[in-house]
Amino acid sequence: MGRSISNSATVTDRRYNKWLNRFAWVTAVATLFLICSGGMVTSKGVGLAVPDWPTTFGYNMFLFPVSKWIGGIFFEHTHRLIASAVGFLTIILALWLWRSEDREWVRNLGLIAVASVVLQGVLGGLRVTMLKNEIGIFHACLAQAFLGLLVVIAFATTNFWRSLANVFADPRKFAPIKMIALATTIAIYVQLALGATMRHQHRDLAVLDFPTANGAWIPDTSANALAKINAWRDARALSDVTAFQIWLQMAHRFLAAIIAVAVIAFCFQVWKHASQITSLKRLSIWWLVLLFCQLTLGAWTIWSNKAADIATAHVAMGAIMLSFGVSICAICWRILPAHPNARSTTRPIEQRGTAIA
Numbered sequence: 001m002g003r004s005i006s007n008s009a010t011v012t013d014r015r016y017n018k019w020l021n022r023f024a025w026v027t028a029v030a031t032l033f034l035i036c037s038g039g040m041v042t043s044k045g046v047g048l049a050v051p052d053w054p055t056t057f058g059y060n061m062f063l064f065p066v067s068k069w070i071g072g073i074f075f076e077h078t079h080r081l082i083a084s085a086v087g088f089l090t091i092i093l094a095l096w097l098w099r100s101e102d103r104e105w106v107r108n109l110g111l112i113a114v115a116s117v118v119l120q121g122v123l124g125g126l127r128v129t130m131l132k133n134e135i136g137i138f139h140a141c142l143a144q145a146f147l148g149l150l151v152v153i154a155f156a157t158t159n160f161w162r163s164l165a166n167v168f169a170d171p172r173k174f175a176p177i178k179m180i181a182l183a184t185t186i187a188i189y190v191q192l193a194l195g196a197t198m199r200h201q202h203r204d205l206a207v208l209d210f211p212t213a214n215g216a217w218i219p220d221t222s223a224n225a226l227a228k229i230n231a232w233r234d235a236r237a238l239s240d241v242t243a244f245q246i247w248l249q250m251a252h253r254f255l256a257a258i259i260a261v262a263v264i265a266f267c268f269q270v271w272k273h274a275s276q277i278t279s280l281k282r283l284s285i286w287w288l289v290l291l292f293c294q295l296t297l298g299a300w301t302i303w304s305n306k307a308a309d310i311a312t313a314h315v316a317m318g319a320i321m322l323s324f325g326v327s328i329c330a331i332c333w334r335i336l337p338a339h340p341n342a343r344s345t346t347r348p349i350e351q352r353g354t355a356i357a
Helices: 018-044 071-100 104-130 133-156 159-166 171-199 223-234 243-273 278-303 308-334
Strands: none
Touching (some): 018 308, 071 104, 104 133
């Protein structure tokens, strides 16, 4: 892109609130920890270890005796406590944003975060009281979206975000980078939704081998093939499978391959056409590293027959990949278009004002 992209010097904006930004990141990290906790609950199949809500075996949730935190109860009860802590942090974050932020859109994101965390808590409770797997899927998907929202808030409160007002890009070369970033991030979210759909069926793996599927690259799901597969599974005390469940897992595999190609393509495009934007270069490399880790964990999940710790790590890594995708998209959309022949691409932050901040 030549001169059409320039990184501005690091200058601390007078509107930057260091402690607000740190608190936003703490809230985001706590949410990631909450997703890990929820993933462990699902992996161990203990979501109903505590049968009531919002109480815990009739106790006030916060007064439930520690001596009774045993077995599956420990995982489900601590998940509820962590969720309560995240809700509390989110409310504080929203109030802090409302009092100290000069950008209305950032303040509104804080309010949306509060509404989201309340809805998330209600969905978690309804999953227990209504015994609906569909609610569990929605609960898992909203958790990932909520994390993405908090990452945007955390990014928006950084001094780095303010400084991006001085970075410009040739729209003809940068547009493909933006589109690949957005499409890849959406694909990752869809992939997480597919994973949640499989996990919340609370059944054994539909396909037990990898990289093949029931011994073939394209599984046979005819009636005769399914009868043989289920007879083999019955002999090993495994739950029966349907063609839908097999193809759901195959869709998860196919989309993983598409995401892998997309992340590699994004990394290539950034290093070729946006090499002067250091932040995107670094994030693209980290995204590639995370992709390799996630593919490894996905294969390991199958090879370990869905071991709880491996499956939960797979969920957590997916959340981190989504967070990176959201961060990359936010940066891409923050960078402003410039005329390809423009000589100067930097303006002082103070001259930009707060209208576009």
